[in-house]
Amino acid sequence: MKTLYFVQHGLALPEEVDPNRPLSETGFEENNKVATYLKNHNIEIHKIFHSGKLRAMETAAQFSEVLGVHYVSKISGMNPNDSPTLLIKQITEDAVMYVGHLPNIDNIVATLLTHGGMNSVLHFQNSAVACIEVDGKNVSLKWFITASMC
Template sequence: MALYLIQHGKSRSKAEDSKQRLSDLGRADTRRIAQVAEGYRVPVSIIRHSRKERAFETARIFAQFLTPERGIEEIDGIDPMDDVETFAITLDTKENSMVVGHLPFMERLVGYLVAGNPEKRIFKFQNSGIVCLDKDENGWFISWTLMPNIGKDI
């Protein structure tokens, strides 16, 4: 089982778009990362996303490239300030699932799963990037990451 965590693609500002949908750069970065993931044949059973439009758009782009057998699903409990411990209990460790959400939730979830402490920053997410977590007898660990910006200030 793998858990693929994604911070939604870059969005427009609230002043530009009250729903803060993806910007052109956000769509382009998301497509680029999704194409690379497709090339690596990243196996995804389902893509879950928050109720925010930018997360849905990001999930939809990844679904176009990775064609998850169970499609995409909108879920509660992954908004920026939601409780990561409550969400962690719901994780199904028998499937390869992708979750598209927001900061600080995504970074707090990684801290909680990997280090047992949601306040410990284990990884700095980038918009549209994938952090792949896996689990063995010793617990959760970061298996790999795929980020749109490498070696740049982000």
Template sequence: MHLYLAQHGLAVPEDVDPERPLSPKGRTDIERLAARLDRAGIVVERMLHSGKTRAAQTAEILAGPLRAGAVPQARGGLRPNDPVEALASEIADWSADTLIVGHLPFVGRLASHLLVADANQSLLAFQPGSLACLERDADGHWRLAWMLRPELLTEVSR
């Protein structure tokens, strides 16, 4: 099983818009990420997001290449400071490749909990528009397969 953990794209500041939708840069970063995932042929069976505007917009952009137009689902328990232990226990029973779009510190804490059973370890350098792929082996142990950050997805001119 693969679990994809994404931090939403860069959002506008709260004083500009209290709903904090994606900024133009945030939208571009996520569109580039979606294009890269599409080229890699990655498909997920389920997409979950926190329900916050920036996470919902990120999930909707990623839904095209990853789910062939299926609608991402808002889910409780994915907000920035929510505890990760209950979701981690639930994930242990999942078999479908899943994408979770959330926030810091939540996605980083969830990754750390799954990888080393300590949510307080800071293992992955998430930033807006990042995505990490964790894979679970036959024994139920998680490992980091790969991670992409926006600076790796910029177009290279030659």
């Protein structure tokens, strides 16, 4: 069985303010709140992957720091408009967190939970985390938290 964690990056600055879209102060605060919540609930993550975009890298780095995860890396298939199957084909390990963007992160989770369907099953928002369990062909949502819940 694999336990996977999918995270939408924290709230970023608007493109008009900074074209690179780094995290805003609120984004850092909400990420810290959620990461601390995970740490306090003994969530064990072995690796964190992100899209490579600045806001996802910063979110991954922040979760890594709070959770004590030493392996953080870019992975393909996590850009906003990528097909969910690009990432799903790469999922092989347990206790891995994936930090990405809408609509991709939502589509990945929907595809996993509905065995190929792309109808949204969660309302992802900045800093939200979905925990998915994969046991062979059985996939289930274990829990979903948002910053406002922490």
